[in-house]
Amino acid sequence: MDDGLGKGNDLGSPDPLALRLAGGDPAAPRELVERHHAEIYRYARVLLRDTPAAEDAVQEAFSKAFDALGRYSGERIGAIRLRPWLYRITLNVVRNAWRDGRFEVPVAETPEGDDGRCGVVPGVIGADEEAWMDVLWALGRLSERQRVAVSLRYLEDLPYAGISAATGWPENTCKTLVRRGIGHLGALLSDGSDEKEAIR
Amino acid sequence: MNERETRMPGEEGGDGRVAGLLGDAASRLTPRGDPDELVGRVLSRGTDRLFSCDSPLGEIYAAVGERGVRFVGRASSPDEFARRYRERFGRLLSWGTDGATRGLAGRVAAALAGERVEVQADLSGTTPFQRRVLEVVAGIPRGEVRPYAWVAREAGSPKASRAVGTVMATNPVPLLVPCHRVVKNDGTTGSYAFGAGEKIGLLRGEGVPVEEISGSPYLATPTTGIFCHATCRNARRIQPENRRRFRSSQAATKAGFRPCKVCRPVVAG
Numbered sequence: 331m332d333d334g335l336g337k338g339n340d341l342g343s344p345d346p347l348a349l350r351l352a353g354g355d356p357a358a359p360r361e362l363v364e365r366h367h368a369e370i371y372r373y374a375r376v377l378l379r380d381t382p383a384a385e386d387a388v389q390e391a392f393s394k395a396f397d398a399l400g401r402y403s404g405e406r407i408g409a410i411r412l413r414p415w416l417y418r419i420t421l422n423v424v425r426n427a428w429r430d431g432r433f434e435v436p437v438a439e440t441p442e443g444d445d446g447r448c449g450v451v452p453g454v455i456g457a458d459e460e461a462w463m464d465v466l467w468a469l470g471r472l473s474e475r476q477r478v479a480v481s482l483r484y485l486e487d488l489p490y491a492g493i494s495a496a497t498g499w500p501e502n503t504c505k506t507l508v509r510r511g512i513g514h515l516g517a518l519l520s521d522g523s524d525e526k527e528a529i530r
Numbered sequence: 531m532n533e534r535e536t537r538m539p540g541e542e543g544g545d546g547r548v549a550g551l552l553g554d555a556a557s558r559l560t561p562r563g564d565p566d567e568l569v570g571r572v573l574s575r576g577t578d579r580l581f582s583c584d585s586p587l588g589e590i591y592a593a594v595g596e597r598g599v600r601f602v603g604r605a606s607s608p609d610e611f612a613r614r615y616r617e618r619f620g621r622l623l624s625w626g627t628d629g630a631t632r633g634l635a636g637r638v639a640a641a642l643a644g645e646r647v648e649v650q651a652d653l654s655g656t657t658p659f660q661r662r663v664l665e666v667v668a669g670i671p672r673g674e675v676r677p678y679a680w681v682a683r684e685a686g687s688p689k690a691s692r693a694v695g696t697v698m699a700t701n702p703v704p705l706l707v708p709c710h711r712v713v714k715n716d717g718t719t720g721s722y723a724f725g726a727g728e729k730i731g732l733l734r735g736e737g738v739p740v741e742e743i744s745g746s747p748y749l750a751t752p753t754t755g756i757f758c759h760a761t762c763r764n765a766r767r768i769q770p771e772n773r774r775r776f777r778s779s780q781a782a783t784k785a786g787f788r789p790c791k792v793c794r795p796v797v798a799g
Binding site for chain 1: 547548549551552553554555556558559560561562565568569571572573575576577580608609610611612613615616619620621622623624625
């Protein structure tokens, strides 16, 4: 699993945490998980649209990451851009889940926020809560590639070089996918959402 | 992190509202449950655990997998130990701060200090022959020693004395599997992964009369007509005036003694 970043990337110098992992620092694995598990969860949650499935995906992604780190030479570990690398592993895990059909739940049967994850109580949902849940619902209607690209850009705040590294797609492809994805989201959200607009 | 880049106005096709909503969604999608518990679960599945403890060789490090202690050794730093572990076992080490690992660390320290404490060693990274050898060695009691040829015979490969030496040199869990209790066939202590001097010190600390058995590893007594390894618990009961020392089991047999059924010295031919 190459991190996919050639020279001239704009992601800065080597990650100090990658160098500590390479050097064997026994505190580094915990830091890797603490630093990245929330964003890995968010990414998997958006792609899978299911909370337990996303939690499983986080476990599996870190397992795969640690397995790979165990096999790599110190030099190779030190050169990894950890963040896009983890997103890439997560995408593979999510794709396996899609392929197995394990986690694929039809959108209509999975109202966002219905899992009690963030303590949203039905009936007291305000306009803001609806809006952010609507955008997740709309995100779920995008094509797989657009959903991945938009999530990485706007939920995970990755630069295009990072999105490219996390997906293996050329940077310009990522830009196009994000632009079209955002356009589709806008269209999906304005469809039949007049009342919401009135509230806002 | 310096990998964030500023979003250009209009980058998202003029739909800043959608971008804002996505940012809002991102801030709300957080994992449920206790983060510490989640991190602990991820680490226990993805990495093996490291701890250090006191031993007769000074501070040592130990690596623990799901099925027990996999690697024990000295190192200049925990990082160096973890690097060696990664190269040999293909797994990362993280500090074992959980209760189970702390409990195990206490038991390992007690076992190394000579207490009768059961510590599970995981020898799954070894070949069947290596495992048989290590299991035989694990059964040599504190205060006693056995020659390489005896270990080879007990492991079912009587001609593999030299191979036994190699297994001792690469023992992943020294002290826990007491390879320092395996000595040369003439009773001299021989080499040790941590140094020949350390081996002598360890054996003395366990009450082995190192000088006495060097060159005469067998003891016999005319009262029973039996000969033993000199450190066998039966041999130690022989009255000083009855002790007959032998350099080899062949010499003892030739003198008319039969091998002890407890320590089972190897008799050639």
